[in-house]
Amino acid sequence: MAADRFQSRQQKLISSLKASGAEALLVTNFTNVSWLTGFSGDDSYLLIGKSRMVLISDSRYQTQIAQECPGLEFVIRDRTVTVVAASAKTIEAQKLKKVAFESGSMTVDGFEKVRLACPGVEFIPLAGAVEDLRMIKDAAEIEEIRRAVHIAQRGFDVLRGSLRADQTELEVAHDLEHAMRKLGAKGTSFPPIIAVGPRAALPHARPTQATIGSAGFVLVDWGAQMPSGYRSDLTRVLVTSKMSPKLEKVYGVVLRAQLAGIEKIGPGVKCADVDATARKVIEDAGFGKQFGHGLGHGIGLDIHENPRMSSASETILQPGMIVTVEPGIYLEGWGGVRLEDDVLVTKTGCEILSSVSKTLDQMLIPL
């Protein structure tokens, strides 16, 4: 039952609050509010405590809350009352004395307003309490991410099959989104990167009017977002002309690094160690300085979630986490190669959720 799913999340959060000494948490990050309640709107806060839980929203969402969150207590503020003022009033009405707040997403001004509006209340900064729970996906979430991967892969088939040398990066990006939407996606999970030749040296390139045929290869970093909000994130490189020895070499190093990283993934493994394993392959090949970002990140309702797969990440992988593994080598003026898959941590190791071929000859589609 969907309702049980939210109750289970709420119970876990309430348990995790105990250590902080707070009676309740004011959830101000809208994605966290959605994850805890099923409410899909925004501009709304959730005050969640052991004995009571109240959603603070406005009249635009009155009907929607009743539809999406049957049984949830809510307050509809008047349009002349801010969400902060309405939250303060709810905190006061419950006579709470110690309230935790999401210091990782609440703004300095927002917090100052809440603090001033609740003079007798002690506020406890608490960052990542909900985000940490969101790291472990339940069965329904894993299924949604599988679907997001599936639609992304079918979208890539359409892109592969329809790619023309005279198309611009922008056209390809837009057509890819249109294809994934027809397949049931809400849209892309982030603005896709379609980067031709030298533009692939920019790890976050944005699509331009450059045409696909203007260089010999194109990097595609894309994903689908389901109507439920869950996302996938993949990267491949398509060779649209002849293979060059340089591309073959760089591609081979990135692929070996990615496979080594994935091989390392399993429960009990530190994220930093996965990053180090993949990074070593690239460093040993002499491209260490050309891999300037972390190895990957969690995916879910957000495109970048915990755990971070970086050298600074002490997080220990656990079953149910879903992370990207995306090493890359970027050579200014020439281009870049990145390979990215979505990987589920299981009880015994891991499962690669994505299955688009990575063998170099499969990447070759002369236009």
Add this chain to the structure above:
Amino acid sequence: MAADRFQSRQQKLISSLKASGAEALLVTNFTNVSWLTGFSGDDSYLLIGKSRMVLISDSRYQTQIAQECPGLEFVIRDRTVTVVAASAKTIEAQKLKKVAFESGSMTVDGFEKVRLACPGVEFIPLAGAVEDLRMIKDAAEIEEIRRAVHIAQRGFDVLRGSLRADQTELEVAHDLEHAMRKLGAKGTSFPPIIAVGPRAALPHARPTQATIGSAGFVLVDWGAQMPSGYRSDLTRVLVTSKMSPKLEKVYGVVLRAQLAGIEKIGPGVKCADVDATARKVIEDAGFGKQFGHGLGHGIGLDIHENPRMSSASETILQPGMIVTVEPGIYLEGWGGVRLEDDVLVTKTGCEILSSVSKTLDQMLIPL
């Protein structure tokens, strides 16, 4: 010249800093960073002071910064150094003693980290300094928003011409975005609202699988975003079956309210007074409680910018501001009517940038 444009903005900001007593402002809102520098990436902060300005970014953006911001001093942090730590180092290196920060967008945790990393520095909370400057659009910005309106209107023509009773709200939303992209938009300026019949009673309805023909009218709230980032925001109601007396009545009230609001707009007028003027028409018709949101908002790089056109807004309209005027009446179970146009404040009054017909007979397209 584009460079002059950014210099002029930077100078205005530096002048506005004087009153706060700060030597520099740490700009942490990425849209503000873009508006001040022309840099289109994210995850980067800008430290801007009278004598020096430094962009703090990472290696993903090294090439892009050089391309987009010639002449701008920048620091590329190592992947093991956070943007906060790199900013603190830059503040220390400049021996600054009083630094303002964007308290309206910086998180409590983010600020705490900056504060701890700069023990000798006094930090001054400053909210909306850049946002207030962004309210007044320059000639190039007005031109971009005109284009965003133009593309949105052409997209609406396509929607109007191709609408079928068996299409779902989602399909119409996706086709609308695809059409606007073909016309040169980067995409929609926000997820469009395509709300059939009773669903139009939700001011922020999200498109569903409901078919267009399942009720007699559909509310469309949409906009285009230009590659430059500038946005438009419009709303119309299409009558897809017969006109009902109730719809005619509600539509008439909303239209009169909107025209009264627009009529009131001009330099020197308080935003709250524009809201009150339109609201009075709806209240006098007996629908005051069914208009639960503010009258409108500024548009620009963000879809919701200052000034807010609400009863609480003391902002005085000035030439160069562009605001939406969007009264609505929402009747649960039946549906809702909202009409929205984008209006430029001029030296002598205002100019309505959008020109999609609002006469009720033009809204009638029996399917």
